[in-house]
Amino acid sequence: MTVAIDRATGKRRGEPDGRRPGPLTRLRQTYQRYWYAYAMIAPVIVVLGVLVVYPLVRGFYLTLTNANSLNSARTIGVNHIEATYEFIGFDNYADILWGPTSYDRFWSHFIWTILWTALCVTLHYVIGLGLALLLNQKLRGRTFYRLILVLPWAVPTFVTVFGWRFMLADGGVINAGLEALHLPTPLWLEDTFWQRFAAIMVNTWCGVPFMMVSLLGGLQSIDSTLYEAAEMDGATAWQRLRHVTLPGLRPVSSTVVLLGVIWTFNQFAVIFLLFGDTAPDAQILVTWAYYLGFGQQPRDFAQSAAYGMLLLAILIVFTSVYRRWLNRDEQQFAI
Amino acid sequence: MSTTTVKTTAPSGPPVAPGGAPRRARRRGENSPAGALASHAILIVASLVALFPIAWLVFLSLGPDKDDYLHPGRIFGKMTLDNYSFVLQETSFFDWLVSTLVVSLGTTVIGVLIAATTGYAVSRMRFPGYRKFMWVLLVTQMFPVAVLMVPMYEILSELRLIDSYLGLILVYCSTAVPYCAWLLKGYFDTIPFEIDEAGRVDGLTPFGTFARLILPLAKPGLAVAAFYSFITAFGEVAFASTFMLSDTKYTFAVGLQSFVSEHDAQRNLMAATAVLVAIPVSAFFYLVQRNLVTGLTAGGTKG
Numbered sequence: 316m317t318v319a320i321d322r323a324t325g326k327r328r329g330e331p332d333g334r335r336p337g338p339l340t341r342l343r344q345t346y347q348r349y350w351y352a353y354a355m356i357a358p359v360i361v362v363l364g365v366l367v368v369y370p371l372v373r374g375f376y377l378t379l380t381n382a383n384s385l386n387s388a389r390t391i392g393v394n395h396i397e398a399t400y401e402f403i404g405f406d407n408y409a410d411i412l413w414g415p416t417s418y419d420r421f422w423s424h425f426i427w428t429i430l431w432t433a434l435c436v437t438l439h440y441v442i443g444l445g446l447a448l449l450l451n452q453k454l455r456g457r458t459f460y461r462l463i464l465v466l467p468w469a470v471p472t473f474v475t476v477f478g479w480r481f482m483l484a485d486g487g488v489i490n491a492g493l494e495a496l497h498l499p500t501p502l503w504l505e506d507t508f509w510q511r512f513a514a515i516m517v518n519t520w521c522g523v524p525f526m527m528v529s530l531l532g533g534l535q536s537i538d539s540t541l542y543e544a545a546e547m548d549g550a551t552a553w554q555r556l557r558h559v560t561l562p563g564l565r566p567v568s569s570t571v572v573l574l575g576v577i578w579t580f581n582q583f584a585v586i587f588l589l590f591g592d593t594a595p596d597a598q599i600l601v602t603w604a605y606y607l608g609f610g611q612q613p614r615d616f617a618q619s620a621a622y623g624m625l626l627l628a629i630l631i632v633f634t635s636v637y638r639r640w641l642n643r644d645e646q647q648f649a650i
Numbered sequence: 651m652s653t654t655t656v657k658t659t660a661p662s663g664p665p666v667a668p669g670g671a672p673r674r675a676r677r678r679g680e681n682s683p684a685g686a687l688a689s690h691a692i693l694i695v696a697s698l699v700a701l702f703p704i705a706w707l708v709f710l711s712l713g714p715d716k717d718d719y720l721h722p723g724r725i726f727g728k729m730t731l732d733n734y735s736f737v738l739q740e741t742s743f744f745d746w747l748v749s750t751l752v753v754s755l756g757t758t759v760i761g762v763l764i765a766a767t768t769g770y771a772v773s774r775m776r777f778p779g780y781r782k783f784m785w786v787l788l789v790t791q792m793f794p795v796a797v798l799m800v801p802m803y804e805i806l807s808e809l810r811l812i813d814s815y816l817g818l819i820l821v822y823c824s825t826a827v828p829y830c831a832w833l834l835k836g837y838f839d840t841i842p843f844e845i846d847e848a849g850r851v852d853g854l855t856p857f858g859t860f861a862r863l864i865l866p867l868a869k870p871g872l873a874v875a876a877f878y879s880f881i882t883a884f885g886e887v888a889f890a891s892t893f894m895l896s897d898t899k900y901t902f903a904v905g906l907q908s909f910v911s912e913h914d915a916q917r918n919l920m921a922a923t924a925v926l927v928a929i930p931v932s933a934f935f936y937l938v939q940r941n942l943v944t945g946l947t948a949g950g951t952k953g
Contacts, residue, residue: 349778351856355771356783358764359831366824367790367798374801387804446696449689462936463697469935470704471885473903474924478707481917486720488706520703528939577792584887588907604796609803609892616800623796630792 378407378621384614400617407621421622428580428599431515435582436575438519440568443526448560450527451534461531468524476588479517480504483589510590510597518585522578526571533567534560569641573634580630600626704928711921733922743923745898746905749815750884753901756819757883758876761826762834766872769834770860774846790828795888798824806893813895821889826879833878837871838864877938884931902927 380400388398411421446464450457467475482489483503490500501509537560545555561568586594586602592610600622608619713725714732737743771777772784802821803812811817841864849859865872887903894900900908906927909920 345778349775352771352775352777355767355857355860359768359827362764362823362827363786363790366820366827367793370798370801370805370824373805374797377800377804388808446693449693452686452689454686454689454693457693460693460697464693464700465936465939466700466704466932469932469939470928471881471903471931473885473887473906474707474928475703477906477920477924478703481710481921482703482706484720488722491722520699524700581792581794583795584885584903587887587891601794601796604794605799605888605892608796608800616804619796620800623794623798623800626794627797630794631789634788634792 374620375624377617378624379404380617381407382616384612384616387616407617408625411618411621411625423596424598424600424603427511427597428601431511431518431599432576432579434515435518435522435579436572438515439522439526439575439579440572442519442523444530444564446523446527447530447534448556450531461528464527465524467521468528472521472584473588475521476517476585479513479520480589483513504590504593507594507596510594514586514589514597517589518579518582521585522575526575529567529571530564533564537563573637576633576637577630580626707921707928708925711918711925713918716916716918733918734926737919737922737926741919741923742898742900742905743926746900746902749894749899750901752815753818753822753890754880754883756815757822757826758880760819760823761830761879762872762876764823765827765830765834765875766865766868767860768831770838770864772831773835773838774843787828787832791825791832793825799889799892802889803892812893813899815899818890818893818901821893822879822883822886826882829882830875830879833875834868834871837868837874841867874938877934881931881935 379402381403382398382400386398386400389396411417450461450464454460481487485502485504489503493500501512503509503513541559541563542555545559550558580599581601582599583601583605586597586599587605590597592606595606598606604619604622604626607615607622709722709725711733712729712731713722714728714730772780772787798821806812806817806821809817811820845863845867846859849863850856854862884901885903886901890901890904891907894904897908902923906920906923909916909923
């Protein structure tokens with residue numbers, strides 16, 4: 316690949332001359348060799364710098380202050396009021412992580428967020444894989460099934476969540492159905508446990524199609540001769556699944572699981588639209604941070620931003636560990 | 651995470667299909683009748699589960715009264731399209747449509763235009779800082795909304811861009827641009843390097859190669875990137891709910907919420923609006939979804 320790339324740019328790396336050129340010459344060579352690469356990524360670097368890095372730095376500074384909506388710069392009518400918030404160091408982080416009532420404010424949401432992510436991604440993957448396996452057979456009408464099963468992904472989430480809200484409401488169709496079957500009718504949108512249950516249910520419903528379609532693509536790219544060979548060797552259906560299908564899906568799986576974890580961890584729309592502000596205990600960290608910064612009065616900007624930083628840190632740590640774990644496995648495969 | 655789950659649920663035990671699970675008798679070509687029947691049964695149930703909430707929404711949108719969702723049986727007797735005509739004539743539906751389109755299309759155009767050159771550069775060239783740059787692109791995509799929301803709110807209110815289309819477009823670009831660059835890199839990787847070489851041999855500059863040879867070939871990839879940024883901007887809830895203040899500038903994601911809070915839960919109108927929004931988006935989605943998945947997973951695995 317590197318060779319092709321170097322050929323493509325018309326440049327060659329590491330010319331075999333023994334002399335090491337001076338720094339100025341090297342700088343000029345680097346410039347001549349790479350200037351168009353940098354020129355091409357320059358627009359994105361500018362945009363990211365202005366839209367991501369600057370707000371990020373600014374946000375990090377805010378987390379070190381006690382900014383809220385009462386002491387931030389604001390304009391009321393024609394009067395402009397200057398910001399009066401103060402620098403307080405890492406007090407926000409300390410307060411969130413081990414201040415008084417930090418369990419209720421942070422750790423309970425943290426545990427629920429981890430649980431939510433783990434359960435949702437597991438359900439997405441297992442159900443998605445099951446449906447993909449079923450659709451990968453020679454089956455009458457499978458295109459039709461596929462089209463219907465993709466529907467929850469095709470319709471925008473903010474639309475379907477409202478549909479679910481009608482169904483889950485007290486007296487809605489789900490409870491009516493449960494009552495007809497003489498089953499208990501939980502208060503889906505009021506009781507904490509059932510709120511969490513409902514949130515996971517709705518998010519699973521929304522997220523399965525993506526997994527299903529991706530895994531179906533992965534299944535179709537597995538070489539069918541592998542199955543023939545396995546069958547010749549007398550492998551049962553279960554053994555074929557375990558030793559041919561799942562290893563064959565590895566590249567797709569590792570990507571969709573990573574994406575799934577990131578998306579679920581950051582899932583804002585489902586919980587926000589399903590409950591609004593009515594469910595303090597069912598809020599995951601993202602929606603909770605939003606509530607602190609924008610859903611209450613006075614708005615606590617500093618704490619909200621600090622939550623954001625913590626969330627980002629959690630995600631970055633997870634992604635690095637995950638990628639390293641995948642790479643370690645690949646090395647084992649190579650040996 | 652679920653890779654481990656799969657491992658735990660898959661002990662190399664007796665080679666029998668586990669109880670309760672469908673028999674996956676995958677004999678190529680032919681299925682045993684029982685297996686086919688079981689597959690159909692599961693798929694039909696799954697399809698019903700997938701279809702029902704949406705069908706229910708459509709059904710409720712036909713009921714004329716706002717409490718009809720509690721007595722669905724009564725809707726049969728008085729089905730009407732009144733909700734739709736009311737939504738189209740009396741509410742700010744078309745204002746919302748305009749602002750949604752302005753914001754989504756603005757994000758799409760800026761995102762794809764800026765990201766295309768970058769996608770090409772990171773696909774074809776290795777330069778100092780390449781790996782770090784790819785890492786930045788990846789990390790930016792997974793920013794939780796909470797990270798940028800507070801500082802963006804501050805910055806935009808200083809620039810007086812709160813409650814303006816431009817402000818929202820800029821916010822969306824912070825996720826759309828790195829995402830499109832990542833996705834387009836995956837697509838450019840599938841275009842053979844030999845084409846670049848041919849262009850170079852014939853005397854094109856690197857920019858010329860990109861603009862005259864690669865871009866036309868990459869149209870499907872560009873379309874997917876465009877579509878994906880469009881639906882992301884279209885369905886975004888958090889920033890739109892916070893940054894758009896005036897009724898006429900709401901995007902659909904915010905406008906739908908306003909039915910519940912302001913107009914004392916006019917669920918029938920809300921359902922009708924939801925259906926009107928969902929139909930074109932879903933139709934469009936079906937046209938491109940196959941490419942969408944390929945783009946997503948290709949970009950990820952080659953990182």
